[in-house]
Amino acid sequence: MKICKGLHQIRVDFQVTPEIKRFVYIYLIEGAACYLVDSGVGGSEKAIFSYMQGIGRKPEEIKGIFLTHAHPDHIGSASVIRELTGCTVYASQGERRWIENIDLQFKERPIPNFHALAGASTQVDTVVRDGDVITPEPGMEIKVVGSRGHSCDGVSYWLRDREALFTGDAIPAENDVPIYINKDWSVHTLHRLANLSPVRFYCPAWDKAYTGREGTEAIARALDLIEDIQRGVDAVINSRPAADRATLASQICTELGMERFLRNPLFAGTIASHLxxxxLDIFPQGPK
Structure with a gap:
């Protein structure tokens, strides 16, 4: 889907398990060459190349992949695309270890169907840091914005000439499972993203591309959600919390009205970040 001139959103649907269907958005930036923000799950190159063909661009025109973080639905086709095109892969130092070693990631953060989703380990060619300004070609400037919280060292990419901010999973999507490993980091990141200017488009991986106003409203809702989770956790632990983690998790999810997320190990990590x-010896930190 075209967002504006030279900026496109590509949706990839996938199955985590036969019962759990998900999707992720990849972004394609057009200039003299082409650039991707994230790469979807393993096999997503088919959807990317098909979309490019539809707009008159060729896969070999891809010169860069900007990874927001290391999770499988973001890195899955990066290795294949890099091998086919010789493009440069950009990512932060903190995410690099999991991108370059998916077996390590699976050991530390096991999820169902991991290896099919994550594809293969991918070399990171250029390490990016908060505040870096990357000029992949003349007239195109991308600023790196540290956005940890959902992951240990996630980043957003601010495409200055088109006033587009690619946020990965830093903004929890409304009515979806909120996933972050550190509540305070997430709050800091959300405030930071809301205060960047000018931003004409917020481009998340879990939702449609927002206008600037829609993006700040989505961030406000996410901050409210984090506060609501904290209030729910406090209500449980200030009454008579269970002495075992399974019962405690059930009590907290019931208090929050989020029983549907009870068996999600990643949501367990979210709850742990509020305790x-x-x-944490009762309800240890969830996957990173």
């Missing part, structure tokens, strides 16, 4: 440190 006092002394309780």
């Amino acid at each position: 006092p440190s002394g309780m």
